[in-house]
Amino acid sequence: MTQRLGVVSFFTIWLFGIGLMAFRIEGSLFRQLPEAHSKDPLTLLLGSAKESIGDTLFLKANSYFHGGVDMNLIQHEGMEDEDHGAEGHELETYKKAYTDWVYKVNSRVKVLDHIHLRGQETKELLPFLSAAVKLDPYNVSAVLTTAYWLNDYFKNTDAAIEILKQGLKDNPDSWEIHYALGMNYFKVKEKYSESAAYFEAARQKIDKNDSNRKSLRIIYYFLAESYLKQGFHLQALECYQKALFGFASAENPSLKFSIAKKIANLSEYK
């Protein structure tokens, strides 16, 4: 009897000890999480599901852009074609080739024609993009897309810049957001010192591998333009030379010629 009580007491104490340790480990892990300190009501309410909902809303925005087409019912082959947005592509169908009667009925109830929203109709994307960015601020594509629509279609560059700056706080290592901010300051705001700073940051953060060669070339080009607009000729010359270095031998001869001409003009400042 005494022996049995001893075993029970041992297991009780052992369980208590394990439980106490688990609580301490969980507490310390919880304190290390950045979200643990979040006072955002959405984070408190939804937790990590917030990001998933945000991503779903981003996909919903994509569906809205294609006239509400259910992306599960369409065939994805050929969607990434370069002429995806071309005029001749309009009103084609996304219907799949296989003929199952359930799919046939669904494809007649749901519209599977291929359209893109145009002009003022694109405003219908904004609620979903806005919610996607709020719910998943780490989705760089959502941040960039929202800023793109706001700036290019609704001429609301201030809102675009605000979203990009907030996106930069959440994704400080994203070269794409730095680049987009640089473009907004360069093309719309015409604030060249800001644009140069963002292009410079984008240049530093981009992976310098071959797949990013084209992007890096563009960054160098606009960095050079930003320096030139400020009168920093030597820095501009250096950046133009690096941009020119990013071209393959037979690639885009007219642009190469234009850059080479600028280099020639700036050579006198050496």
Add this chain to the structure above:
Amino acid sequence: MRQILAIAGLLIKEIFRKKDFYVALILCAVILFYASQLQFYNVENITRYLMEIGLSLCFIFSAVLTVSLAARQVPSEVQNRTLHVLMAKPLPRLNLVLGKFVGSLFAGTLCFLVFYAVFLFFAFSKAHAISWPMAGQTVYLFFLNLMILTAMTSGFSYTLTVSANVTMSLIIYILINAYGATLKESSAGFFWFNRWLAEGFYYLMPHFEFFDVRQRFIHDWPPVSNKLVGFLTLYAVFYSAFFLMIGWLKFRKKPL
């Protein structure tokens, strides 16, 4: 027929006597009011998101209310011992099954129409232009949707308890609405037994997503053809009859 309508009339009164409907109605109105006031980057006249939210609320609330009403009919009659009183009258059991179904369907449809009127009010006040043929077709096709759902829940109510019935009916309804169209394709990579089960489910269960024309309504697409509406009507009648027959076969010889 008179017996069926008398039973149905009681059910319609029942749904409006309960608080569930009013709670759902107030919630629907409050959410739509809040959603209609939202501003997105100072861009005016954004309406489709409001239609999306409004239609989803109408569909969800109507489906939940209808399922809960249809599921509790027979079990509550058994529990309260009122079924004995009802069956003491010269009432064929088939008429009771049909009466419960018709009553639940009409009550659910009335709820839907009230929610839909609230939705149309908010949508019209913000969008100013709505495709009325599409609005009508949405109502009719959702009525067919409710018809199958009510028949399924009503059919199950002769076998299952209220909570089991509500859970099962809503899970089937939600799963088919969400994955019905792509279930066969998604199951292609499954283990053969699971694939076989998924394909059986795909072909046997009613495809509730056939009746969902929200995409057409929200995105200004034209209504579906009359031929297809006719097919969908026959499809809904077939499945409703099938589920009611299952319920009647179970109830026919059930000792009271």
